[in-house]
Amino acid sequence: MTERAPLGVAVIGTGRMGADHVRRIHEVTSGARVAAVVDVDAERAKAVAARVDGCTAHTDPAAAMAAAGVDAVLIASPGPAHEATLLAAFEHDLPVLCEKPLTPDAASALRVLEAEQRLGHRRVQVGFMRRYDPEYAKLKALLTTGQLGRPLMLHNRHRNVASPPFFTSSMLISDSVAHEADATRWLLDHEITAVTVLRPTPSASAPDALQDPQFVVFETDGGALSDVEIFVNCGFGYQVQAEVVCERGTARIGDDHALVTNMAGRWGGTIAQDWTERFETAYDQEIQTWIDATRRGEVTGPSVWDGYAAAAVCEAGVRALQDGGRVEVALVEKPTLYR
Numbered sequence: 645m646t647e648r649a650p651l652g653v654a655v656i657g658t659g660r661m662g663a664d665h666v667r668r669i670h671e672v673t674s675g676a677r678v679a680a681v682v683d684v685d686a687e688r689a690k691a692v693a694a695r696v697d698g699c700t701a702h703t704d705p706a707a708a709m710a711a712a713g714v715d716a717v718l719i720a721s722p723g724p725a726h727e728a729t730l731l732a733a734f735e736h737d738l739p740v741l742c743e744k745p746l747t748p749d750a751a752s753a754l755r756v757l758e759a760e761q762r763l764g765h766r767r768v769q770v771g772f773m774r775r776y777d778p779e780y781a782k783l784k785a786l787l788t789t790g791q792l793g794r795p796l797m798l799h800n801r802h803r804n805v806a807s808p809p810f811f812t813s814s815m816l817i818s819d820s821v822a823h824e825a826d827a828t829r830w831l832l833d834h835e836i837t838a839v840t841v842l843r844p845t846p847s848a849s850a851p852d853a854l855q856d857p858q859f860v861v862f863e864t865d866g867g868a869l870s871d872v873e874i875f876v877n878c879g880f881g882y883q884v885q886a887e888v889v890c891e892r893g894t895a896r897i898g899d900d901h902a903l904v905t906n907m908a909g910r911w912g913g914t915i916a917q918d919w920t921e922r923f924e925t926a927y928d929q930e931i932q933t934w935i936d937a938t939r940r941g942e943v944t945g946p947s948v949w950d951g952y953a954a955a956a957v958c959e960a961g962v963r964a965l966q967d968g969g970r971v972e973v974a975l976v977e978k979p980t981l982y983r
């Protein structure tokens with residue numbers, strides 16, 4: 645690839661997120677083109693490829709990685725398929741943006757961590773897009789100044805309108821709270837050391853047998869507590885809010901997305917209905933940053949270590965949900981590559 649040539653990206657998985665990232669790379673961001681798409685559903689891959697001139701459609705990720713014009717990989721298949729695709733990308737030594745979760749459990753995430761270390765250089769950015777959201781970025785910048793003093797507590801709310809039919813009680817943690825596992829580690833610059841999950845009586849709107857909502861408490865190695873209300877059938881909207889309580893003040897995000905109207909004797913606002921709407925700017929920023937860094941030959945953003953740590957926290961959370969009580973998070977020593 646010459647310095648000016650656009651980055652040729654193979655998008656693996658052309659479902660909801662993958663198709664949206666194809667659109668984003670094709671229409672919104674600059675410096676890259678979608679060279680290939682892959683889906684186990686051949687018709688879906690073909691339909692998405694047809695939206696981009698010169699884009700080829702495949703059913704096998706390895707074939708796409710070997711195709712002419714492919715310089716990098718964006719993984720948007722379901723979490724359990726990520727490990728095999730990441731390891732194939734390492735074999736081709738290709739840069740990767742991997743949607744969250746890195747993998748669904750700590751053991752598979754550790755295998756990816758070990759494989760990247762064998763390569764000897766970072767290749768992967770994990771899709772924890774909240775780090776690119778303007779509100780989260782402002783909160784992080786404020787905390788970094790130290791003006792508010794030491795963070796003591798972080799309160800998070802994560803609400804989805806409705807869960808898909810395949811959603812299980814464990815997925816509230818492994819699929820949804822995975823974002824707060826990363827946001828807590830990143831905002832506070834602490835590792836999470838233990839997880840407790842409390843279970844209110846499920847909402848009447850939750851599908852049968854789904855423990856929804858849940859109240860998750862993280863303890864950190866910096867002595868802070870971070871709690872997460874996860875409620876995936878709240879019915880009214882998509883809401884992600886966070887408030888950090890520090891020694892000398894507090895800071896809150898997630899309230900200013902409303903369009904507030906005064907009309908016909910009433911006032912009120914609108915609430916986003918899903919993540920593609922609430923985090924649109926974050927996804928745009930995430931992908932543009934990845935393209936720019938990759939073209940410079942760099943890897944920035946959430947690392948495989950971050951993906952592994954979040955997977956270990958979620959695994960402890962799922963155990964805490966199933967067995968009750970407090971479950972400690974066991975992490976391997978942080979390798980030099982990620983320090």
Ligand SMILES: NC(=O)C1=CN([C@@H]2O[C@H](COP(=O)(O)OP(=O)(O)OC[C@H]3O[C@@H](n4cnc5c(N)ncnc54)[C@H](O)[C@@H]3O)[C@@H](O)[C@H]2O)C=CC1
Binds near residue numbers: 683684722745771773
């Ligand atoms: N950052 C965020 O806010 C969000 C991230 N995600 C993540 O994005 C990823 C994809 O999620 P969705 O698009 O919602 O799922 P989806 O089910 O809509 O799409 C997944 C696609 O991958 C295909 N697929 C399955 N196995 C494959 C394989 N081995 N190789 C290639 N294609 C394969 C499926 O046929 C399907 O078309 C997941 O990791 C999910 O956790 C999802 C929603 C929001």
Ligand SMILES: O=C1[C@@H](O)[C@H](O)[C@@H](O)[C@H](O)[C@H]1O
Binds near residue numbers: 804919
């Ligand atoms: O990543 C996401 C989904 O996979 C997850 O299921 C939702 O709960 C999150 O809000 C969304 O950002």
